[in-house]
Amino acid sequence: xxxxxxxxTGSQGSRSLAxxxxxxxxxxxPRAVSRTSEKDPARHAEQHEGxxxxxxxxxxxxxxxxxxxxxxxxxxxTFSEACLMVRKPAxxxxxxxxxxxxxxxxxxxxxxxxKGTGKTLSLCHVIHFCAKQDWLILHVPxxxxxxxxxxxxxxxxxxxxxxxxPIQASIWLKNFKTTNDRFLSQIKVQEKYxxxxxxxxxxxxxxxxxxxxxxxxxxxxTDAVGVVLKELKGQSRAGRFRLLVAVDGxxxxxxxxxxxxxxxxxxxxxxxxxVHNLRKMVKNDWHGGxxxxxxxxxxxxxxxxxxxxxxxxxxxxxFDALDPFVPILVSNYNxxxxxxxxxYYLENSWLQHEKAHTEEGKQQLLFLSSANPGQLERLCAxx
Amino acid sequence: MAAPCVSCGAAVFYRIFLGGRVSLARRQGVWKAAAxxxxxxxxxxILRLRHTTxxxxxxxxxxxxxxxxxxxxxxKQIEEFNIGKRHLANMMGEDPETFTQEDIDRAxxxxxxxxxxxxxxxxxxxxxxxxxxxxxxxxxxxxxRPFHFLFYTGKQSYYSLMHEAxxxxxxxxxxxxxxxxxxxxxxxxxxxxxxxxxxxxxxELEEMLVEKLSDQDYAQFIRLLERLLTVQCxxxxxxxxxxxxxxxxxxxxxxxxxxxxxxQGMAFSTSEGRRKSxxxxxxxxxxxxxxxxVNGTDYLLYFPVTQDREQLMFPFHFLDRLGKHxxxxxxxxxxxxxxxxxxxxxxxxxxxxxxxxxxxEWMRQAGLLTTDPRVKxxxxxxxxxxxxxxTWKKR
Numbered sequence: 001x002x003x004x005x006x007x008x009t010g011s012q013g014s015r016s017l018a019x020x021x022x023x024x025x026x027x028x029x030p031r032a033v034s035r036t037s038e039k040d041p042a043r044h045a046e047q048h049e050g051x052x053x054x055x056x057x058x059x060x061x062x063x064x065x066x067x068x069x070x071x072x073x074x075x076x077x078t079f080s081e082a083c084l085m086v087r088k089p090a091x092x093x094x095x096x097x098x099x100x101x102x103x104x105x106x107x108x109x110x111x112x113x114x115k116g117t118g119k120t121l122s123l124c125h126v127i128h129f130c131a132k133q134d135w136l137i138l139h140v141p142x143x144x145x146x147x148x149x150x151x152x153x154x155x156x157x158x159x160x161x162x163x164x165x166p167i168q169a170s171i172w173l174k175n176f177k178t179t180n181d182r183f184l185s186q187i188k189v190q191e192k193y194x195x196x197x198x199x200x201x202x203x204x205x206x207x208x209x210x211x212x213x214x215x216x217x218x219x220x221x222t223d224a225v226g227v228v229l230k231e232l233k234g235q236s237r238a239g240r241f242r243l244l245v246a247v248d249g250x251x252x253x254x255x256x257x258x259x260x261x262x263x264x265x266x267x268x269x270x271x272x273x274x275v276h277n278l279r280k281m282v283k284n285d286w287h288g289g290x291x292x293x294x295x296x297x298x299x300x301x302x303x304x305x306x307x308x309x310x311x312x313x314x315x316x317x318x319f320d321a322l323d324p325f326v327p328i329l330v331s332n333y334n335x336x337x338x339x340x341x342x343x344y345y346l347e348n349s350w351l352q353h354e355k356a357h358t359e360e361g362k363q364q365l366l367f368l369s370s371a372n373p374g375q376l377e378r379l380c381a382x383x
Numbered sequence: 384m385a386a387p388c389v390s391c392g393a394a395v396f397y398r399i400f401l402g403g404r405v406s407l408a409r410r411q412g413v414w415k416a417a418a419x420x421x422x423x424x425x426x427x428x429i430l431r432l433r434h435t436t437x438x439x440x441x442x443x444x445x446x447x448x449x450x451x452x453x454x455x456x457x458x459k460q461i462e463e464f465n466i467g468k469r470h471l472a473n474m475m476g477e478d479p480e481t482f483t484q485e486d487i488d489r490a491x492x493x494x495x496x497x498x499x500x501x502x503x504x505x506x507x508x509x510x511x512x513x514x515x516x517x518x519x520x521x522x523x524x525x526x527x528r529p530f531h532f533l534f535y536t537g538k539q540s541y542y543s544l545m546h547e548a549x550x551x552x553x554x555x556x557x558x559x560x561x562x563x564x565x566x567x568x569x570x571x572x573x574x575x576x577x578x579x580x581x582x583x584x585x586x587e588l589e590e591m592l593v594e595k596l597s598d599q600d601y602a603q604f605i606r607l608l609e610r611l612l613t614v615q616c617x618x619x620x621x622x623x624x625x626x627x628x629x630x631x632x633x634x635x636x637x638x639x640x641x642x643x644x645x646x647q648g649m650a651f652s653t654s655e656g657r658r659k660s661x662x663x664x665x666x667x668x669x670x671x672x673x674x675x676x677v678n679g680t681d682y683l684l685y686f687p688v689t690q691d692r693e694q695l696m697f698p699f700h701f702l703d704r705l706g707k708h709x710x711x712x713x714x715x716x717x718x719x720x721x722x723x724x725x726x727x728x729x730x731x732x733x734x735x736x737x738x739x740x741x742x743x744e745w746m747r748q749a750g751l752l753t754t755d756p757r758v759k760x761x762x763x764x765x766x767x768x769x770x771x772x773x774t775w776k777k778r
Contacts, residue, residue, distance in 0.1 A: 114683075114684070305684075305687075306680070306684055360703075363705040363706060364696065364700060364705065366673070366705075366706070367673060367692070367696050367699070367700075367705050367706070368689060368692050368693065368696060369683075370681065370682065370683040370692075372683055375683065375689075378689075379689065
């Protein structure tokens, strides 16, 4: 890959000067630059590490209609720009993805780490990259949402033992359509699917029809999701498109649920049709794409707060199901990334405290947040 | 042996001034005789009081009477104290001749261990002069005329002191005028070291003069003494020094842990801290990058609340050493906030060994080195909690 990018220091310097008129003392060492103008994730490399690049808002709406963590989306709204920091785990993952051999079975990458270290945003970075590379993106923003707080469970039409979740499935289908609109007309269904007495989808019709069916007929939404997943898995082998399966909070698929049937008996995870289908998707028995997963303790049920390792969060069953996978640790900010983050906040005039830009203030923030991105963001929100 | 401590130190005053109140029972006869004599003399005071002695019953008499100790009583107490001291020295196996007051205190604390919190409620054995309050003798003679020329001011000792001090001031000024007239006046500014000593407080002055003073009197007196000080005087130093007490310097009391060295040659220091019911022990390493481990886990995970982490930050931030030390600590007991406070105290104490004396003094003044004495208050019977009473129902 040719490293043809450049750092636009001149414009950065003038921009940051404009943001702080007159109160920056001229010092000899180079001012910390926190942004890069490299908008294409494909060209991000080690020299961009620690710098923020922004995603155009148009792309944001297509790629992430549902899926940003709430605090980050609030930040996007406040700053009216979406900037992600380029970090090592994401760069590593991008390198692997660039070198994937699509003839081999899909490799599973698992992002794990302490709470608040940036797993979800790294996942978003990867998704942006894949979108730019024109892959088909199957993104489940938070698998935990499917195993808790669901109303309206129905017995599945396809299989008597399982349960349907019409609302969650239809929401997901809507978002899937927003993300991958252009593919839906190209991909053709391989089999005939009968939804009920009146409606059915013929073989060879575009996938978009299945999706529409799921959205309009909410009762069949879960089955529509199942169909979509099966088709995509089958057809990615053919090589017409590349498939990225991105699931956040994948430990929900093998954990416990808090859902109960009408007779107050607990529902196990595999009895949910959505979960069952997603598990099949995450298995590496297909090729032509990649699977990127994130573990998350934040939304998880019945897991201690300090658990972050794959073994702890996935449990034995999940670990065996996902084995083998490539684990990628996402850790707290290092010094450079921390400085860059502070600089970014200062540039956006987010830190209003008068001591925020002094060395002393930065040290205090470093100590208090212990370089954890989530904590830092919460702290800076108060300043 | 249990009560040799009751004694009165009024050796200075030879006669006991009863202030009109009734003395001990066997003195009654003498007193009435004296009263009959004094009745003739001036003293509407005594007349008034005679009325009261007639009217009051025995019970009120007991209430009116102040604790009066006769000279003989006090002397007897002093003798008993000395004998008791020798007995105590014998009991403890020490030499009676060189048995000091500190030895007595130690012996009493050993023989009568007490768990009472109030130090003044514990058993004491002190010289009778320190136990019985000073009393004033009768200030007038048999003919009814007072001894002191300022008796009728009401506060004779105070006014005589003021008179004396002012006299000294006038003397000095006269001397200085004479010197100036002769031309030998030298501007020798001998600034005395006033740091480390303070003026007497009002209670101490009252105790010295055995008289009640008002705040204005006290203020006037201090102003006069300060005026004496400003005027260059060599001769009156002792007079003024009588009224100053030294102030102990607090900071020398801080114990500084010695540094220890581990295998790699890195210096570290250990100390403990407590808060409420949490105990913590911290090991602070000299060179590091600001990582703190609590009970084996990172402090970010152990204290998810920002307030606790701010407490941990305080000692380092105060000394400007935020990223320079590594800390390992163990903590047990208490809740999250008291554990944080205990660790903070332990870290501050450990940091003393890496830091100059001045900075230790600053830390002490900032309150980083003091164990917080607040503990949970006891619940009392008849109340729902320590302070909360049961709901009051009118009927």
